[in-house]
Every structure is written in structure tokens, then in C-alpha cells.
Amino acid sequence: MSRKSVEDLLMNEVGAYWLGEELGDVTWTSLVEDRLPGLAAQAAARLRYTVGEDRRPELQALLRAIRADPRHPLVQQIEAETQVEWSDDPVTWSVFQRLMDLLLQAI
DSSP states (O other): OOOSOHHHHHHHHHHHHOOHHHHOOTTOHIIIIIIHHHHHHHHHHHHHHHHOGGGHHHHHHHHHHHHHOTTOHHHHHHHHHHTOOTTSSHHHHHHHHHHHHHHHHHO
16 A cells, blocks of 8 residues: 555556557447456556555545546546547547546446
């Protein structure tokens, strides 16, 4: 368990596992239906471990805030880190929201 901020821990996860070049076209049905649930489950497991039980509510609140606001400052950081413009298009934004939903369910 790390004492880094929850935001930093989320960005570490994003930078290591959510790169656009590895995800491919985020609007592909195969990513959304087949790969996204598994990616989210694995990310949630890593985040649960690094964040720790005591800060899990803080992580959940952050994920909800990010999910609700495409202009959230962390969304911009996630876009820069992943090189995916999640908030620029309604389709990619819905995929991003689905990812946040899956993370929230698993955390």
C-alpha cells in the first residue's frame, strides 16, 4: 500500500496499462464488450491494493467525479497520458464512462 495521493496512484495505473497504442480503437466493439471488463477488473485489483482499504472511498469519489465531468482536470491528464481523446467525442466519452463504471463496480 502506498501513501501517494489517490490521484497519483490512478495516474500510475493509467500510464502503465491504458495506453492508446495498446488499447487500439477504443470504439471497437471487441474492446468494449470483450476486453474492457477484464481490463477494468485487473485495474481495480491493482488499485484496491495500492490505494488500500482506508482510502477506497476516496478513490470511488474520484472515479465518480471523473466519470461525471469530461472537463475534469484529471480527465485531461488521463487523455495526455493515454494519448486517447476520451472527452472529444460522445462515443469515446461513453466508453470512458463505461470503464469508470466497471472500475467502480469492481472496487
